[in-house]
Amino acid sequence: MPAKRVRVVVTRRLPEPVENRLKDLFDVRLRDEDTQMSRAELIAAMQSCEVLVATVTDHIDAAMMAQAGPDLKLIASYGAGVDHIDVASARSRAILVSNTPGVVTEDTADMAMALMLAVTRRIPEGLAMVQSKSWTGWAPTALLGGRIGGRRLGILGMGRIGQALARRAQAFGMQVHYHNRRRVAESIETELGATYWEDLDEMVKRVDVLSINCPSTPDTFHLINARRLQLMKPSAVIVNTSRGDVVDENALARELRAGNLAGAGLDVYEHGVEINDVLRELPNVVLLPHMSSATEEGRIEMGEKVIINIKTFADGHRPPDQVVPGVM
Structure with missing residues (x-):
């Protein structure tokens, strides 16, 4: 019997090679339109998955963390910065946060x-x-x-x-x-x-x-x-x-x-x-419209780091790019 695949929700469209790899590895729900999720949509996503792949446009505060589902255990941020996520609140609820440092x-x-x-x-x-x-x-x-x-x-x-x-x-x-x-x-x-x-x-x-x-x-x-x-x-x-x-x-x-x-x-x-x-x-x-990291190579490498973080977590280990409050 095949191993159960971790449930993942992705909040924005990602480069096609990244999305294809996510589909190969996980039980993933991708976004059809490249638009920002509303607050209500983000909360619904957090209630339905084990891993949320968020981006810098997703502002996840303590109130939203309080409404997360019991299965949510990792927010794998697609990007180096994590100021859009209340990392301390996530930690208090045993939700890990990872990012993609060094890529861009x-x-x-x-x-x-x-x-x-x-x-x-x-x-x-x-x-x-x-x-x-x-x-x-x-x-x-x-x-x-x-x-x-x-x-x-x-x-x-x-x-x-x-x-x-x-x-x-x-x-x-x-x-x-x-x-x-x-x-x-x-x-x-x-x-x-x-x-x-x-x-x-x-x-x-x-x-x-x-x-x-x-x-x-x-x-x-x-x-x-x-x-x-x-x-x-x-x-x-x-x-x-x-x-x-x-x-x-x-x-x-x-x-x-x-x-x-x-x-x-x-x-x-x-x-x-x-x-x-x-x-x-x-x-x-x-x-400029926040395009410093906008190269095909960089965005695909960011996706690869996200995948490694999720895969490591799914295998029962600490994600290599886990963010720890106070060490950011």
């Missing part, structure tokens, strides 16, 4: 570099001129940006992505500075040519580009606030490919509109798809 490191570092170049070299402005047919030809003073070689890059969060970005910045001739909750090993600093700043205020005063690469936690909420934005050089640029709420978005919009910052490149926002209208209107701001 290179993709996200690529996008941070791309945003940096897009803002400093005014690429969207040039693109808009060509597409609108308003470009009349080369001119010596048209669309003058600035080279990034020699500029000081300040990295807020020197984890996997921060280090991958530092390697790219080195290749462009940038000076690497960083602030992190803990100082990284001396060997890593030497490899990256990175200067550590214990005091974040002192670092933001001096850098030409500030890249946000830290997770969203209570400690990092509005870490880049109005006061710190006002410490920055008027010629400085901010790039954020991490989490939107690390930056006070309204304060950032005010400083940019006042000309107190040279520009910003954002892939994430404090209130999801509700973006400050000032940011939408400014020509020196590049806005």
Whole structure:
């Protein structure tokens, strides 16, 4: 008699190879439409399965955990961040949470570099001129940006992505500075040519580009606030490919509109798809729709990690990417 297959519900459409593999291995219910589940749909899913494959768009709080079915034992999040899940509440109910760390490191570092170049070299402005047919030809003073070689890059969060970005910045001739909750090993600093700043205020005063690469936690909420934005050089640029709420978005919009910052490149926002209208209107701001991890390779690798976590759990073992409160 074949072994009973674990019951899995997937909350969003995933790449076809991932969905096919899930169907091969588990008793899986896939979503027909690539739309976000409502709160009621999420609760119903949590009442009907043993494993919920959630994404960053699924906000699962303590009240929802309280309504989960008795069979739900694992929330296998499709993504590295878990700030959308009340992990402590899940733990109190013996529901494990796993994620997919390390998969999108290179993709996200690529996008941070791309945003940096897009803002400093005014690429969207040039693109808009060509597409609108308003470009009349080369001119010596048209669309003058600035080279990034020699500029000081300040990295807020020197984890996997921060280090991958530092390697790219080195290749462009940038000076690497960083602030992190803990100082990284001396060997890593030497490899990256990175200067550590214990005091974040002192670092933001001096850098030409500030890249946000830290997770969203209570400690990092509005870490880049109005006061710190006002410490920055008027010629400085901010790039954020991490989490939107690390930056006070309204304060950032005010400083940019006042000309107190040279520009910003954002892939994430404090209130999801509700973006400050000032940011939408400014020509020196590049806005992307949370696409830093959007490569076929990365999304399939994320799915493979989800499958490994579920398979390990189904075999009676601890998922390799289990998230533990207080160790995030």
